[in-house]
Amino acid sequence: MxxxxxxxxxxxxxxxxxxxxxxxxxxxxxxxxxxxxxxxxxxxxxxxxxxxxxxxxxxxxxxxxxxxxxxxxxxxxxCAAESPKGRRSTCFDHEALEARKEHKPGDSALNMAGTMGIEVLNEEQYRQLQQLGEFDLKTSSWIQTPAPIRKLGGALFADRRYDHIFVYHNGASSYYAARGFRGSLRV
Structure with missing residues (x-):
């Protein structure tokens, strides 16, 4: 880039x-x-x-x-059908990236979003997006996480399964090939 x-x-x-x-x-x-x-x-x-x-x-x-x-x-x-391919396999934030001792991912979702000049979707925005179509049927996306959850080491992600929007938690340092993040930009 x-x-x-x-x-x-x-x-x-x-x-x-x-x-x-x-x-x-x-x-x-x-x-x-x-x-x-x-x-x-x-x-x-x-x-x-x-x-x-x-x-x-x-x-x-x-x-x-x-x-x-x-x-x-x-x-x-x-609005890609699945979590953007070029942003998958990221942990949640820089703190989580630094906390990993082995097998660190290449980047974190929040750092990548900041570098790109965009914001990671929050839960309300993610649910609004899902009103416009069916997204993340096979993948999941990190979403903004409330400070109290993040302080305890967790982070939130969401997806669509069984025609329902699910919001889950995971350790912020986790990363998966099928999890990325979706961004928003105001112009």
Missing amino acids: STKKKLSSEETTGLLKILKARFGKNAHRHKGIEWEDVEKRLKANPAKLWSLQQMEQTDGEPDVVAQDAKTGEYLFYD
């Missing part, structure tokens, strides 16, 4: 083309929102475009899921 946080004009054009096609294909996710308005805001925020490119490159398939009525910001979530 690039160390610069701005896309070239070719990268911008390519990403906007992908996002526009996904936006058009999934109109049920963003009723009442016009692509032209989203595109205008994206073009005015190059750092946000860079973050969306990071989401795309790690197989997150970001798409608009809402607009904040107060700020006018558009909210993008990772």
